[in-house]
Amino acid sequence: MEEAVASCLALLRTTTDRDWDEVGAGRLEWSCRYTAEHIADDLISYAGQLAGRAQHTYLPFELTLDDGTDNSGVLDVIEAMGTLLAAAVRATPREVRAFHPFPFRSANREGFAAMGIAEVLLHTHDIAEGLGLEYQPAPELPEFVLGRIFPHIRPAADHWRTLLWATGRGELPGRAPVTDWRWNNNLVHTTDRLTLQGITPGAAGNLVSGGDGGFEWIEGGPYMGTRESATFLLKAYASGVHRPEFGVFALVRREDGRAVGGMGFHGVPDEEGRAEIGYDLVEGARGQGYATEALRALAQWALARDDVRTVFATVERDNLASQAVVTRAGFRKVSEDGEEFAYELTR
Template sequence: MLLMGGDRIDEAVAHAAKTLRATADRDWSVPAYRLDWSCLETAEHIAGALVGYAGQLTGRAATAYVPFDIALDDGTDPEGAIHVIEATSGILAAVVRTAPPGVRAYHPYPHRSADATGFAAMGVAEILIHAYDIARAFGVDAEPPADLCEALLAHLFPHVPPAPTGATHWATLLWATGRGPLPGRTPLDHWRWRNARTIPAGHVTLHEVTPAVAADLAAGGTGGFTWIEGGPYDGTRTAAGMVAKAYAGGVYRPDWGMHVLVRADDGIAVGGMGFHGPPDDEGCVEVGYDLAVAARGNGYATEALRSLSQWALDHPDVTSLLARVDPTNTPSHAVLTRTGYTRLPDRAPTHAYGLRRA
């Protein structure tokens, strides 16, 4: 399972603490690998990031970082620094586990906010990557469990194609963070991770699905959401499978996958909506959606499609939207009409609707 949460933070810090204790008798005043910080300063950064992420979530920070930081006491030795990393990781794990559904807080990359799973993933990244920076300074191996690296890549680096043949997930993660070579890929001198976005849509919110969440949904899981009775519906699982397949094939493009529709008032997931792929050469992108039966008739699909369509048409690569509908699906025809889509020539065996940029 590739989902992110408190257990993943625990797993990451257990690995990092074991790795770092193999260097605790060394001089941590030396520079960490490829950083301007010493190893002790790098450990301080890990701890500061972890407790800072926890503070973002508990403080419900909306527009900026909560203005505080932590510092190691003067004279802290490597063992003390490791203990601080363990303690601050525990704080973040506890906050992630208890954060109410739907809570988001400020983080700049790339959508100005992240949810609890996003902060969990960022915490895991801080732990694994910077523990490597410290261990590498002393020639100590720091490779984490493969499934942990795979989960981190599928959640926080969806723009990075999975490990090529013969390469490990760890090698791919090091390459994605500018720390190592990877066969067939140019070394990176600049990188960012990528949190999933949300799009408000009246009574529902669209939550972008990462490849990690898509894989879980396609395999019959919940994707980390609490679903209405009868959900997720078949179309949502099929769309999730398409996202997972595209990611595994190295052709997935963030922004052009799927979203889960979550009711704003109670955090219950009611359906799925998204794109069948990126815009084509003419700037046309196809949309699709479905709702669990128990959620139909409340206007959720109309609100969500209106917001998603506007988001897409505001994108510079998009000039038009296309939707294909079974001729017998009268409610879906009505959703498209209410949202401003107009009938196009049929694309057998479906009816087609389109919406163009004004």
């Protein structure tokens, strides 16, 4: 966050002697001055959502600058509001989610950080375009944004150009112009004892490289199957076919915020409305009903959609524990093929 704000200030402080009110901000219908104030307002709004743990709507406040505040003063406010958002992100526990409407009505601290960085980068670009300036943020900033809140966008080699294209601000070879867009925070399902937290491409990349994906795991986690699923997620993301609601979820215990396993789909439903699901648990969490609880919730969510008619899973013949899980979740065995059994749950 601080790096994004610093890049904004470094550029715009070279133009504070110009009349920002009389210059339009790039392709927006706003002036450069209004857009700069909007950056500050977004940053404090996100900080407020996190700090206030807002759950159902935006907190009822907005930022108002004193009459006579000059351009330099606006930039000072952006700097302060960016610092407040960064502090709120650091102080917020990982499990906390606060209200944001797009698209699943909540975001965690990483989501708010990504949205705040996006606001700074994109609107600095808008102002720079209006003032005839060149703006190029550090490449890791748009990469972070894309990997957290644009999981449905196939990244190009240049992450900054990808982000500009994805938000209707530029072109990419071979891709149609974007006229309507919104970012996409991760989906979370809740059960009695668990939260199923959607793993973003950014988190998947960390898991594949041997990290924890941003989750606090019980001893022995994450299990190999979760890392393999993260690999498939990254491949789908790189190909532009990843759909986060049909991605991979970390199974996190509500009592202590520790991850115990992973569960997810093998892709979007096929033309017949069939979606395949898979899962694994860290050894220390097995035998406690977590997989059954999560599988039942995720399958029921899928079958409530218009595009899913059947959820199925394949289980190895000698994996009696997993066979018991799918059976307890309501699946029925429909076929045997070599060393695997196939189970289905229909609408």
